[in-house]
Amino acid sequence: MLWAAGAVGGLVAGEAEPSGDRIVRVVLRGNVRATAHRILGQMRLREGSVYSPAAVDEDLKRIYDLGEFDNVVIRPQREADGLVLAVEVTERPVLERLEFDGNRKFDDKDLTETVGVKAGNLLDRHKVFTGARAIERKYRDKGYYFVSVALDEKLLADQHVARYTVAEGPRVRVRKITFAGNHSIGAAELQKRMETRTWFPLLVAGTYDDEQLQRDVVGVRNYYVEQGFLDVRVGRELVFSPDKTNLTIRIIVEEGPRYRARSVALEGVERFSRPLLQKQMQLAPGEPYTADTVRADAELIRDTYGEVGYIDAFVRPVIDFTDEPGQVDVTLKVEEGTPVQIGEIRVEGNRLTQDKVVRRELRFYPEEPVNTKLIDRARRRLEGTGLYRPGSVQITTIPTAAPGVADILVRVEETETANLILGAGISSNSGVLGNISLVQRNFDIADWPQSNEEFWRGEAFRGAGQTAQIVLEPGTELQRYRVDFRDPHVFDTDFSFSTSLFYFDRIRDSYDERRVGGHFGFGRELREDLRAFLNLRLENINIRDVDAGVPRDVLEVEGSSNLTSVEVGLVKDTTDSYLFPTEGYRLTGSVEQAGALGGSYTFTKFVVDGRRYWTVTRDVLDRKTVLSLRGRAGFIGGDAPIFERFFAGGHGSIRGFEFRGVGPTRGDTFVGGDFLALASAEYAFPIFEKTLTGVVFLDTGTVERTFSVSTWRAAVGFGVRFTIPFFGPVPFALDFGFPIAKDGDDEEEFFSFSLGTSF
Numbered sequence: 001m002l003w004a005a006g007a008v009g010g011l012v013a014g015e016a017e018p019s020g021d022r023i024v025r026v027v028l029r030g031n032v033r034a035t036a037h038r039i040l041g042q043m044r045l046r047e048g049s050v051y052s053p054a055a056v057d058e059d060l061k062r063i064y065d066l067g068e069f070d071n072v073v074i075r076p077q078r079e080a081d082g083l084v085l086a087v088e089v090t091e092r093p094v095l096e097r098l099e100f101d102g103n104r105k106f107d108d109k110d111l112t113e114t115v116g117v118k119a120g121n122l123l124d125r126h127k128v129f130t131g132a133r134a135i136e137r138k139y140r141d142k143g144y145y146f147v148s149v150a151l152d153e154k155l156l157a158d159q160h161v162a163r164y165t166v167a168e169g170p171r172v173r174v175r176k177i178t179f180a181g182n183h184s185i186g187a188a189e190l191q192k193r194m195e196t197r198t199w200f201p202l203l204v205a206g207t208y209d210d211e212q213l214q215r216d217v218v219g220v221r222n223y224y225v226e227q228g229f230l231d232v233r234v235g236r237e238l239v240f241s242p243d244k245t246n247l248t249i250r251i252i253v254e255e256g257p258r259y260r261a262r263s264v265a266l267e268g269v270e271r272f273s274r275p276l277l278q279k280q281m282q283l284a285p286g287e288p289y290t291a292d293t294v295r296a297d298a299e300l301i302r303d304t305y306g307e308v309g310y311i312d313a314f315v316r317p318v319i320d321f322t323d324e325p326g327q328v329d330v331t332l333k334v335e336e337g338t339p340v341q342i343g344e345i346r347v348e349g350n351r352l353t354q355d356k357v358v359r360r361e362l363r364f365y366p367e368e369p370v371n372t373k374l375i376d377r378a379r380r381r382l383e384g385t386g387l388y389r390p391g392s393v394q395i396t397t398i399p400t401a402a403p404g405v406a407d408i409l410v411r412v413e414e415t416e417t418a419n420l421i422l423g424a425g426i427s428s429n430s431g432v433l434g435n436i437s438l439v440q441r442n443f444d445i446a447d448w449p450q451s452n453e454e455f456w457r458g459e460a461f462r463g464a465g466q467t468a469q470i471v472l473e474p475g476t477e478l479q480r481y482r483v484d485f486r487d488p489h490v491f492d493t494d495f496s497f498s499t500s501l502f503y504f505d506r507i508r509d510s511y512d513e514r515r516v517g518g519h520f521g522f523g524r525e526l527r528e529d530l531r532a533f534l535n536l537r538l539e540n541i542n543i544r545d546v547d548a549g550v551p552r553d554v555l556e557v558e559g560s561s562n563l564t565s566v567e568v569g570l571v572k573d574t575t576d577s578y579l580f581p582t583e584g585y586r587l588t589g590s591v592e593q594a595g596a597l598g599g600s601y602t603f604t605k606f607v608v609d610g611r612r613y614w615t616v617t618r619d620v621l622d623r624k625t626v627l628s629l630r631g632r633a634g635f636i637g638g639d640a641p642i643f644e645r646f647f648a649g650g651h652g653s654i655r656g657f658e659f660r661g662v663g664p665t666r667g668d669t670f671v672g673g674d675f676l677a678l679a680s681a682e683y684a685f686p687i688f689e690k691t692l693t694g695v696v697f698l699d700t701g702t703v704e705r706t707f708s709v710s711t712w713r714a715a716v717g718f719g720v721r722f723t724i725p726f727f728g729p730v731p732f733a734l735d736f737g738f739p740i741a742k743d744g745d746d747e748e749e750f751f752s753f754s755l756g757t758s759f
Contacts, residue, residue, distance in 0.1 A: 021051050024082035030089045034068055039089065042066065051076060051083060068092055068122060092122040093160045102166040105142065111164070114138050128162045135164060143207040145172040146244060173199040173206040175246045181253035185227065192619050193219045196249065203687065208247055220251060226291040230328075231256030257326035259289045266301075268334035271310065277301060289319075289328055298332060305336065306372030311397055311406070312337035340370045340397065343405045349412040353387055353442060357465040358410060360489060361385065370397060370406060377528065382412065384578070387442050387465060389415040417442040418458065431477035443468040445485070465489070479505040486521075496523040510547040510669045511554055513643055516540045517563075529574050533590075535567040536597070541643060551666030553642045561600040563644070567592035575613060582626045585612040594644070603638030616683075623686035630682075635707060636674040645672030646703050648713075649747070651754040653678060654699045656715030656737025661747035663703035673703040684721070693721040699737065714741040 026046055028036050040046070042062040045055050056074050063072050071090040076083055097119040100108050115131030117124055132149040139147035146169030155161050177198055179187040194216035199206025217234050224232040237250040264283050266274050281297040283289070298315040305313035314335040319328050345366060347358045361381040364374045375395050382393045392413035397406040421437040442462050449460035461468075469484040486498035498521040505514045517539030525531050542560045569590030575581035588609045595602030609632045616625045634646050647670065650659035664673050678701035687694045700714040719735035734753045742748070 019052055021083045023047055023049050023051055023085050024079075026085045026087065028087045028089070030091070032091055034066075034089070034091060038066070039063060039087065043087075045074075045085060051085070063087075063089070067124075070125075092124075095119055095121055095123040095128070095162060096160045097162075099161060099163040100166065101163065102168065105139065105144065105168060105171075111135055111138075111166075115162070115164075117162070123156075123160055125156075128156065131162070132164060135166065139166075139168060140209070141207070143171045143173060143205065144168050145208050145210070145247075146170065170243060170245045172208050172240070172245060172247050174208050174249060175199055175206065176248040177251065178248065179251045179253060181255060182251075184229070184255055184258060185224065189617075190220050190223065190251070192617050193223045195621075208249075213249065217251065220253070224253070224255065228258045228260070228289040229255050230259050230289075259326050259328050261285055261287055261289050261330050262322055262324065262327040263329045265329070265331045266334065267331055268336060271308070271336055272304065277304065280304075283330060289330065294319075294330065294332075301332060301334060303373060305334075306370075307374075309339035309341065309369030309371070310337050311340050311370050311372060338404060340404055340406045342366050342368050342370055343400050343402070343407045345408045345410065347410045347412070349392075349414065351414055352459065352463045353412070353414060353465065354444075354463045356492065357385075357387070357442075357463070358382065358412060360492075362410065364408075370408070375408075378410075382410075385465065387414065387417055388412045414442075417462075431475055433473055433475035433478060436472040437469065439467070439469040441467050443485075445487075477507045479503075494524055497521070498523075510550045511543055511558075512545040514542040514544070529572060531571045531573070533567075533569055533571065535565075535569075535592075537563065537565040537567070537592075538597070539563045541641075543643070549667065551669050551671055553666060553671040554669065557641045557643065561641070562598070563594060563601055563641075564597035564599040565592050565594040566596040575611075581611075581613045581628075582615045582624050583613055585610065587611075594638075594640070601639070601641055601644070603636055603640040603644070605634065605636050605640070605644070607634040608632070619686065621686075621690070623690060625683070625685045628680075628682045628684070630678070630680045632676065632678040632701075634676040640674065642671055645674060646676035647672050648676065648678065648701055648703045650749070651733065651735065651752045654701050654713055654715055654737075655697065655717055655735050655752055656699065656739045656748060656750065657713065657742070658747040658749040661749065662701070662713055662743075664705050665745045673705045675702075675704040675707045677701055677709070687720070691723050695719045695721060695735075697735070697737075700741075711743040712741060713739065713743065713746065715739045 023045060024047065026040060026043070028039060031039060042065075043059040045051065045059055049055070060072055060074060063069065068091060069089045070092050073088045075086040075088070077086055078084075095117060098108075098112055098115065098117070100111050103111060106114075112118070114134050115127065116134070117127045117131065129151060132151045135149045136147050146167075148167045148169075150165045150167075152161075152163040152165070155163050174196060175198060177191060177194070177196065179190055182190060196209070196213050196216050197204045197206060213236060217236050221232055221234040224234070233254040233256070235252045237252060239248040239250060240246070261283055263285055264278065264281070266277060269277060277300075278284075280300060283293045283297050287293075294317045298317055301315050302313055305311075312335075314337070316333045316335075318331045318333060320331070321328055342364065343366060345359070345362065345364075347355050350358055362374075362378045364371060364378070379393050379395050382388060383390065392411075392415075394409075394411045396409050396411070398409055399406055418440045419437070421435060421439075423435040424433065440461065442464070443466040444462055444464035445466060445468070447461050447463060449455035454460050465488060467484070467486040469482070471480065471482040471484070473480040480502065482500060482502040484498070484500045486496065488496045490497040498519075500519045502518070503514075503516050506512070517537065520536040520538075521533060522535075523531055523533040540560060540562055541557070543554065543558045546554055546558050567590055569588060572585075572587040574584035575586050576583045586609075588607075590607050592605040592607075594605070609630075611628065611630045614627045616627050618624050636645065647660040647663050648654050649657035649661035649663075654662055660670055660672075663670050665671060678699075680697060680699045680701075682695050682697040684693050684695045686692075696716075696718045698714065698716050700712065702709055702712050704710060715737045717735055717737035719733060722732050732753070734751075736751055738750065739746070739748055
């Protein structure tokens with residue numbers, strides 16, 4: 001497309017340009033469709049205006065910006081009556097039609113949308129020409145690497161018809177990615193740094209994207225550099241099959257030497273002992289140099305300073321190459337700054353949540369040194385409450401007029417904490433089950449509405465960080481109705497209180513079980529990651545509709561009975577997330593004494609549950625591959641009724657076996673045992689984005705009548721975890737389990753699914 005250019009014409013040779021002359025007339029030529037009013041209305045120069053080249057340039061641009069002209073020329077001409085301004089336009093023709101030839105993968109409508117022009121509109125030659133490249137990009141995004149698109153330029157010029165001839169070529173799939181020269185780092189580790197993937201039916205398209213491969217090559221090189229291979233060179237080679245449909249990508253690596261630290265020095269450190277800091281650092285003389293290690297050491301130093309108020313401490317790593325091959329000198333230059341004390345603590349964004357609900361999670365106070373470690377912990381605690389939008393919690397320091405003093409601003413953004421859930425489903429453990437659940441996670445039992453309007457606006461009973469929940473779950477095999485309440489800081493103390501009133505009705509294999517009662521819990525956080533709890537249980541149990549021939553274990557509890565218990569325990573939790581942990585461990589130990597408050601039964605139950613999580617790898621999309629181990633052991637001392645004994649099998653226990661399908665039996669009835677031991681390992685890896693995860697697992701365990709092991713069960717399997725935004729962050733779990741060690745009376749179940757996670 002030709003940009004408009006002004007030309008001065010009609011002047012006598014050697015005559016100066018008529019700047020400053022007044023225009024006596026404006027003449028328009030060449031317009032057919034566009035009206036004079038539309039064109040001249042864009043101009044600032046008109047009859048009586050003073051002529052200037054700058055004004056001509058502005059008018060040219062405004063007319064051309066209408067998008068209706070191929071060329072615009074403005075000429076000043078001297079005539080007998082004075083200066084005349086001639087405006088000459090060349091209108092764009094109309095695009096008659098678009099034609100496509102050779103396209104099989106995409107229809108004409110798809111390609112028309114890709115080009116971005118329509119028949120009947122003014123011909124935009126730039127869009128028409130670039131449309132060919134846009135079509136090629138569309139094909140290449142689907143794996144047609146050899147596609148070419150040609151535009152018939154003569155037809156476009158003569159008849160204003162855009163005809164694209166498409167030579168699609170074969171669809172190329174990446175079948176294999178190989179690495180050569182990677183003697184120090186394995187191919188699997190390098191593959192994790194690439195987004196290009198090999199074809200796998202249904203799950204991975206294996207599309208070849210040349211630009212993405214170039215980014216992957218850079219990613220592999222950067223990873224090598226981070227591991228200390230500072231001279232590395234990385235290239236790529238494409239090997240196509242004879243029919244061009246399959247592609248092998250060869251990543252060629254020239255590693256060079258892996259650099260080591262000849263010396264590691266600290267500069268500018270006055271507040272702390274240099275030897276003490278260096279002793280805590282990962283990098284030491286003689287050790288391999290890696291960017292991750294240097295970053296970790298710099299962060300360690302910043303955190304050390306930040307914990308004692310030096311919030312402006314700055315650490316700058318300096319890497320110097322030496323004369324010795326493969327050796328670098330590393331210096332961490334520290335600018336300490338000055339210590340800062342907390343002035344005021346301000347809270348913003350808590351429209352409904354009370355100030356004290358935010359402040360009690362901070363655990364730092366005015367006149368103390370600013371502690372960046374405590375600030376980071378406070379941020380995690382606030383986000384862990386679920387009262388604020390994920391990622392919205394900000395805790396920042398604000399300098400004040402007083403030297404060495406900074407205010408702390410805590411800014412939160414409240415999220416919707418009330419949820420009404422209506423659902424139904426089928427569980428392999430519980431049959432058809434409905435769900436009506438109303439929960440408020442920012443409840444305030446003392447905030448009674450002052451008016452009906454306040455209640456209907458949702459501003460009553462809110463703001464204290466308490467949780468209230470009503471759950472109604474009618475079903476074919478299980479019915480459960482429950483009212484829950486929890487206050488994490490009852491009466492503004494460090495103690496928590498929770499209560500649950502419930503009705504539970506379950507159809508077992510040979511009898512029906514109904515429970516009505518309440519649970520009351522008290523807890524206290526002893527340390528950041530250590531919590532103690534005390535639970536009281538009061539229940540009435542009714543065993544009815546007992547089948548003929550059931551064992552004595554069932555007959556002994558038939559009818560109505562009462563159960564009370566007191567449970568005490570400790571929870572040690574260092575995990576990074578309650579719902580999706582990827583690091584840390586969670587260890588729970590408890591002792592429950594039944595009959596402590598009276599009732600029909602007396603026994604003691606001991607339970608220990610431990611879970612450990614490791615992030616094995618993290619890919620370029622920040623998706624983690626996680627290894628999880630879980631162990632659970634329990635023992636009952638005394639005469640426990642059948643409905644209080646241990647059972648195993650199903651999701652959360654030993655997959656590959658039915659729910660409560662593992663353990664001692666009498667006849668055809670599983671009667672449970674007094675000893676439980678379970679151990680599981682699960683390897684979770686990303687499949688698609690962050691919503692679909694695959695798992696492989698090994699579940700083992702047993703349930704015995706007494707403290708012994710007679711038959712150890714085991715199952716292996718695989719499954720998937722996926723989330724649906726409408727249902728929130730809790731994952732759906734589908735598992736296929738295959739027993740490899742079992743007892744003759746065990747009941748198998750190859751497929752299980754549930755909502756939630758057993759790990």
